[in-house]
Amino acid sequence: MAAITMKNIVKTYGDGFQAVKDINLEIADGEFMILVGPSGCGKSTLLRMIVGLEDISGGEMLIGDERVNEKAPRDRNLAMVFQNYALYPHLTVFENIAFPLRLAKTPDAEVKERVNHAAELLELTEHLERKPANLSGGQRQRVAMGRAIVRNAQAFLFDEPLSNLDAKLRGQMRTEISRLQKRLGITTVYVTHDQVEAMTLGDRVAVLRAGVLQQVDSPRRLYQNPANLFVAGFIGSPPMNFIPATVTDDGLSTPFGDIQLPPGRSVDLSGKEIVLLGARPESFEDADVVSDTVREHGMVFDAQIDVIEWLGNEQYAYVPYEAPEQIRQQLADLERELDSEAMRTQLVVSLDASSQIEESSTASVWMDLRQVHVFDPGTGENLT
Ligand code: ATP
8 A cells, every 4th residue: 555645746638728737635545535626627637647547747646655657557556446347247256356366367376365355355255256247336346446455456546436326326335435445444546526425435635626726624624614715615515605795894794784703703804895704504593493592603684585495304495685796796607617506696594494484484594603704705715
């Protein structure tokens, strides 16, 4: 196993398009790193450069202490697990796992020992004589990983391995990959555009946008301390609300009322006229279900409730509002990228399942100010 280090990595395609821009990233030995971002952000390109399927235009790629820029894929000793697992349908599970060893002309006795060992680790011993067609999706995935294990690969690389599966199977496989990775402790890089996978699988998540690394952090920190508007809008579903606010002498003026940021959230607003107040749906609540002691940590306002979605354990209420034109334009690009129309036109508010708030009514809603973020709408930076 080995660490993977990227130093100032650049990828420029033949047509001059820079798909990856100056990436610096260290993936520790044994770490599970997720590369996530919207379509076209460069995550697959980056993975393909690690494995050697794509030339590196600039910078240095190290596996362990060794520079691999010029090394052929087969000499990097990494195992790429593809979406379709690339299993041979006419071979048994045993021979599928043994395949790289057969290619390397490994003696029979050793093949047997290594395949049996991998099968044990992966709980495939009972299935060694089956063909891939007679396996579940999860078992096929394990066979593909088995092939990597017998080679003693230094790292697993996954490129959207679950994107063709239905939601239920995807959930099961996610748990399976996570369990196996922990058990094997092998360095893993996993590309996805699915933020649920990103948040649940990785030790750390690297968020990419247009070839530029936005933030590398644990899922929890990404969620709680997003570095900028992009990360804040990308991580979390429904996404964070961005409420335009005018800076006043003693706080912020928003379409829902005036706000004074609590001590823990205060920021230097000197020289700023307009900011965006970021509040996740769960930072809101039906004011009637919030206790008095909790209520004082936030602001209560009248919300014009449009539609309510009841999800059993919670409810989402939609509160349309008009944002100033200047802000709408600034958010339009970000919305397009995040495939969300909602940011500048409505609040999404999560209410307790017990809330009696009704559709098409005016309701008293509480906003928790202890968890809000303040963003610079120009640079996108989280000022909190
Ligand atoms: P997706 O989730 O859609 O697969 P991605 O984040 O993995 O997206 P990449 O496949 O890494 O994105 O592509 C990054 C950018 O590089 C895209 O804008 C893509 O159009 C461009 N690109 C990819 N391959 C080539 C190529 N061979 N020549 C020119 N541009 C390319």
